[in-house]
Amino acid sequence: MYLVESFLSVQGEGKYAGYPSLFARFGGCNLKCEGFGCEFVSPLDESHLVGCDSLYAVNEKHFKSQWESYEDAEQLFAKITSHIKDLDYLPHLVITGGEPLIHYKNPIFYGFLELALSQDFSVFFETNATIDVDFEAFGLYKKVGFAMSVKLSNSLEPHKKRINKNAIRHIALNAKEAFFKFVVDEQTVNSGEAQRDIEEITWGVDIPIFCMPLGFNGVEVAKNAPAAVSFCLKNGYNYSDRIHIRLWNEKRGV
Ligand code: SF4
Numbered sequence: 001m002y003l004v005e006s007f008l009s010v011q012g013e014g015k016y017a018g019y020p021s022l023f024a025r026f027g028g029c030n031l032k033c034e035g036f037g038c039e040f041v042s043p044l045d046e047s048h049l050v051g052c053d054s055l056y057a058v059n060e061k062h063f064k065s066q067w068e069s070y071e072d073a074e075q076l077f078a079k080i081t082s083h084i085k086d087l088d089y090l091p092h093l094v095i096t097g098g099e100p101l102i103h104y105k106n107p108i109f110y111g112f113l114e115l116a117l118s119q120d121f122s123v124f125f126e127t128n129a130t131i132d133v134d135f136e137a138f139g140l141y142k143k144v145g146f147a148m149s150v151k152l153s154n155s156l157e158p159h160k161k162r163i164n165k166n167a168i169r170h171i172a173l174n175a176k177e178a179f180f181k182f183v184v185d186e187q188t189v190n191s192g193e194a195q196r197d198i199e200e201i202t203w204g205v206d207i208p209i210f211c212m213p214l215g216f217n218g219v220e221v222a223k224n225a226p227a228a229v230s231f232c233l234k235n236g237y238n239y240s241d242r243i244h245i246r247l248w249n250e251k252r253g254v
Helices: 060-066 073-084 107-118 139-143 165-174 186-190 193-202 218-235 243-248
Strands: 002-010 020-026 038-041 048-051 092-096 123-127 145-148 177-184 209-213
Touching: 002 060, 002 073, 002 243, 020 073, 073 107, 107 123, 107 139, 145 165, 177 193, 177 218, 186 193, 186 218, 193 209, 193 218, 209 218, 218 243
Parallel strands: 020 092, 092 123, 123 145, 145 177, 177 209
Antiparallel strands: 002 020, 038 048
């Protein structure tokens, strides 16, 4: 198992924006989302890379040298909880990536989840909801919440890769809690693409819908925020800002 980073912060977006949260970011993803247009320089060969704001947790080839490898669930749990040893309360535990559910059957990852739940953490997964979790064989996933950030056309991922209706439905039916969290921008809001996409993805799935503005830094978020607010008001969706980007822009580990 590869841990990219772990840190204590506030949840920056979605239903629990503002909640004290302990983040564990795992390496690897099944998508690329080059449409999000965030630029990085490869630590491997200094090439120019484009993807999402978590590209450093997505692109194994170029960033794996910066990831920490764990062979044991207890060591992994100890590392992640080391950030909160002086707290007298339990923050939410937010498991993110990359796409954390690509590891959902991994015994180290599952053991880590078991430890977290045994210590009464409220656990939330940040997922693109393309992995169809077997909730019967891996029952602990029924005890956690899922923020389903299903990708829209602005990710530039092909439709069949970014939308898995069975995976979405199974999460919504089985998880302790689930909600949608979509990234929208001015252009796809104005063209009607965002609405068509979201209506298709959410059809028949009765859980809360949050929309938040696309952006890698405060300037881009501010540019897309008015369109996101209007879009939410028009459709009865919930608006979510992106606190961490407003406060810290591209900075990692916050
Ligand atoms: S699914 Fe999420 S982590 Fe993976 S590339 Fe897309 S935005 Fe990044």
